[in-house]
Amino acid sequence: MATLSKKQEKLIRSLHTRHGCKKHDSCVCEGLRCCSELFEARPDLVEFVVCSENFTSTIAIAEPFFCVPVRDFSRFAVTVNAQGIMAVAARPEMNFVPGADDDFVLALDRVADPGNFGTILRTAKAAGLSGIWFTSGSVDPFNAKVLRSALAAQFSLGLREFANLEAMRTTAEECGFKHFFLSSPRGQSSLFDKPELYERSVIVIGNEASGVASIDAESVSIPMPGNFESINAAQAATVFLFEYVRRTHGTSSRLASRSHVEKSCSLSVER
Amino acid sequence: MATLSKKQEKLIRSLHTRHGCKKHDSCVCEGLRCCSELFEARPDLVEFVVCSENFTSTIAIAEPFFCVPVRDFSRFAVTVNAQGIMAVAARPEMNFVPGADDDFVLALDRVADPGNFGTILRTAKAAGLSGIWFTSGSVDPFNAKVLRSALAAQFSLGLREFANLEAMRTTAEECGFKHFFLSSPRGQSSLFDKPELYERSVIVIGNEASGVASIDAESVSIPMPGNFESINAAQAATVFLFEYVRRTHGTSSRLASRSHVEKSCSLSVER
Numbered sequence: 213m214a215t216l217s218k219k220q221e222k223l224i225r226s227l228h229t230r231h232g233c234k235k236h237d238s239c240v241c242e243g244l245r246c247c248s249e250l251f252e253a254r255p256d257l258v259e260f261v262v263c264s265e266n267f268t269s270t271i272a273i274a275e276p277f278f279c280v281p282v283r284d285f286s287r288f289a290v291t292v293n294a295q296g297i298m299a300v301a302a303r304p305e306m307n308f309v310p311g312a313d314d315d316f317v318l319a320l321d322r323v324a325d326p327g328n329f330g331t332i333l334r335t336a337k338a339a340g341l342s343g344i345w346f347t348s349g350s351v352d353p354f355n356a357k358v359l360r361s362a363l364a365a366q367f368s369l370g371l372r373e374f375a376n377l378e379a380m381r382t383t384a385e386e387c388g389f390k391h392f393f394l395s396s397p398r399g400q401s402s403l404f405d406k407p408e409l410y411e412r413s414v415i416v417i418g419n420e421a422s423g424v425a426s427i428d429a430e431s432v433s434i435p436m437p438g439n440f441e442s443i444n445a446a447q448a449a450t451v452f453l454f455e456y457v458r459r460t461h462g463t464s465s466r467l468a469s470r471s472h473v474e475k476s477c478s479l480s481v482e483r
Numbered sequence: 484m485a486t487l488s489k490k491q492e493k494l495i496r497s498l499h500t501r502h503g504c505k506k507h508d509s510c511v512c513e514g515l516r517c518c519s520e521l522f523e524a525r526p527d528l529v530e531f532v533v534c535s536e537n538f539t540s541t542i543a544i545a546e547p548f549f550c551v552p553v554r555d556f557s558r559f560a561v562t563v564n565a566q567g568i569m570a571v572a573a574r575p576e577m578n579f580v581p582g583a584d585d586d587f588v589l590a591l592d593r594v595a596d597p598g599n600f601g602t603i604l605r606t607a608k609a610a611g612l613s614g615i616w617f618t619s620g621s622v623d624p625f626n627a628k629v630l631r632s633a634l635a636a637q638f639s640l641g642l643r644e645f646a647n648l649e650a651m652r653t654t655a656e657e658c659g660f661k662h663f664f665l666s667s668p669r670g671q672s673s674l675f676d677k678p679e680l681y682e683r684s685v686i687v688i689g690n691e692a693s694g695v696a697s698i699d700a701e702s703v704s705i706p707m708p709g710n711f712e713s714i715n716a717a718q719a720a721t722v723f724l725f726e727y728v729r730r731t732h733g734t735s736s737r738l739a740s741r742s743h744v745e746k747s748c749s750l751s752v753e754r
Binding site for chain 2: 334336339341363402434435439442455460
């Protein structure tokens, strides 16, 4: 079996830092479920795989792969429980443009907690979304912890970063999107009372501490009868995502036909 | 200003361990928002408060309180960012019995991750629930990390622990609860298609890895059009909680009158 080169060791260590991730345009995907998702969704992006000596699995492991002593493995891993497998992968392009089938885009404004960002990606994928938009100031979606929380949904979801919400809204308008909603605890109306919520719209979830950036757009709230502090960003995103699932997949309440999609988005993509 | 006694120092350190928490029947509440919630909801439980020298705040701090050097404070804190304030409090009794107004009880079966358990408590409180049931094998709800994730909702929510789901169901029946639903990715029906979901029922969310324990009860699923791995336990709980909020607080879809509550629960409480 081949040995990990010094250069590869150095690369892994470098990918522990934010700067290293950007510099090498790569990421580290750790744990069995994340690596499986990567191997299945984007085998073309895998650079190499590292397993600890005692790792056993029934999944097909992408090539090339290297086996290292248990002690070395835990030194390489970023997350606490990396389960004896990690993969270094090139980062996919982040150029998501919604298609005619995308009723809405979920957008994250400076969501900074890796667990929140990752959980939202995982939940969005489960809800059937094809991509997520986010603004600069959010955590790097290819940070090892975000990958871990998302179960590597990053490799099958489209992503796109914007400088700020204004830039995002401009693109949304170019895509023919009609609405731009901000999730806010003090929103003008309740999400449950907005029939047009998912009719070619963008729904923005804000930063954990400061909420959504100030921009002139309609705000929508999640009713909280308990009158407690606002819920966590990932929980708010989940409420919006599964209200969509309910409207489209509940027996009694299917969305009207998609005739409101007048125009397919054929926006050109620049990076 | 009084100095923290050796005995108090020892108590705080002891509360860092699971064993110590049980032995002293106390807990450590860290951070400004958690301490505020504790001081407001249950000032009677506060044993003492510790602030770091550089802590400044506008909230009224419960007595007795002690100021310690910054370095000492971080040694005492369990969570990474304790924000310069912590309180040692007695644990409230965990004897929650739902009242006639409680349409349903959310129950957690061996939910082991502190972040998940805490987030569920916070979200349940925001959704207006008055209590949560859980089974033995779950993380201790008064663990410092669970308190932190829940923003100390533990002090205003009722809680109750059961040996297992069978014991829980027996109590539910004694309370006159009619349904016992298990959340499962392979449930018999979708939560969106069950009109009786919140009509005096218990809804159980299972362990992160193994799901709900095997028990003869109806299972309910959350539709996942994305066909991805199941969502996180806290996200599943959120979907059930806010589907309830929608049915009770959405304009177009209020629950029928509560005439189905035939019997108020007057179960006697034993610890």
